Amino acid sequence: MSVTRRTLPSGTVTWRAKVFFEHRVIAEKSFQRKTDARRWEADQLVKLQRGTWIDPTRGRVSFGTLAEEWQGSRQHLAVRSQETTQFLLDSYVIPLLGRFPIAVISATDVERVLTSMTVRGLATATRRRVLSVIRLVLDYAVRDRRISVNVARSIPLPKGTTKREPHWLRAGQLGKLADAMPPNCRPVVLFLGLAGCRFSEMCALRVDDVVQTPHGFGVRIHRAAPQSKRTSGAIFGPTKTHQTRTVPVPPTLETYVRDRIDSAPSGSYLFPSPTGAIWTNTNFRVRSRCTETTQSVGLAGTTIHDLRHTAASLLIAAGADVKAVQMILGHATATMTMDLYGHLFSEAPWVAMERMPMFPEPGNATGDATAK
The missing domain is CATH 1.10.150.130 (Tyrosine recombinase, N-terminal domain)
Known part of the structure; x- marks a missing residue:
C-alpha cells in the first residue's frame, strides 16, 4: 500500500502518499484527505510511465x-x-x-x-x-x-528599436577617412572597409596567414582576438561562426601586404599596432583618435563596425553576388546576408522609381508631364 494513514501527536490524521520506482521511494507527500493522496499518487505514476516525471527535490536548487x-x-x-x-x-x-x-x-x-x-x-x-x-x-x-x-x-521579447540602422560610407568617404588616419591605422581602415572582416578577425591575422592563390593574395581567416571585458586584453579563439575562410586582399593593399611578408618575421601580425603588438578595440580608438578623426572629415558617428557594412555595400555595387558577399564577410548563411543587405541587391525599387512621372518646375516645363 503506497498510501498510508498516519496519526500525529496532536491527534490529527493525515495520509502519506509514496511513489516507488525500482523498489525505492522517489517521492512522498502528506495530505489531509485520502482521496487527495491517491489522486496525487496516480498523477505521479502516469508521469513516470510517460517519462515526464520530475523529481521535486531537484527543483529546490537556487x-x-x-x-x-x-x-x-x-x-x-x-x-x-x-x-x-x-x-x-x-x-x-x-x-x-x-x-x-x-x-x-x-x-x-x-x-x-x-x-x-x-x-x-x-x-x-x-x-x-x-x-x-x-x-x-x-x-x-x-x-x-x-x-x-x-x-x-x-514571455514575449521586449518590443522597441533593438539595432542601430546599418551605416556605410561611399568609396570617396572611405578613402578620405583612411587618408586622415595615422600611418599605422590607414591599412586597418582600408582592410576593414574593403575586405569586410570583423575587427577581431583582423587583429588576429599574421603574415603566415597570407596565401598566394591563382587570383592573387588572400588571407586565411581562421581565428579571432576579441577584447576581454574583464581584462581588456585580446583573447584568441575561433571565429564567430567557427569556420575558416579565405578572403581576397583588396588590390589597394597588395603592396602593403607584400612588404609585410618580405620584411616581417614569421608570426608577426599582419596589421600591427605602432609597438608591433596586437590591436584591441580600445587601443585602436586611442591611437587613431577615432572620434576626432571622423569628425574632422565630416563623418562624425562612424563606428569601426560601419566599415564592415561599407565593405558589403561596395562589394554589391561592384557586382558581387550573394554567395560571394557571404563568403567574404563570413556570415553563417546566405539568408543572413540577404536579411542585412538584400535591399542593395534588388534593382526593382530603383527601376520602379525611374518609371514614375516627371513634374518639371513651373516655368521650366518643356511639355506636359507624362503619367504612365
Missing part, C-alpha cells in the same frame, strides 16, 4: 547555483561570449532571482526583472539579451529534468 552550473557547461564557447552572459547575469538577474528555487520561479518573477531594467532606462536590446539568458538557464534545467516547464518561454 537560480544562482543553476546559472553557475550552466556557465560551467559552456566552456567550449568563446570567452567573450561567456563574459557577456556572466555580466548580464551578475548585473540584472542574480540580484533579483539568484536566491529563488527554480521550481518556484514564475513568469511574473521574470517579468519583474525586465520591468526593473525598463525603470532604469536600459535599452531594448539589453532587455532582450537578459530574457534570452534567463530562457537558456531554465532550458538547461528542463533538459536536466529539474523542472518540467520553462516559464520564461511564455
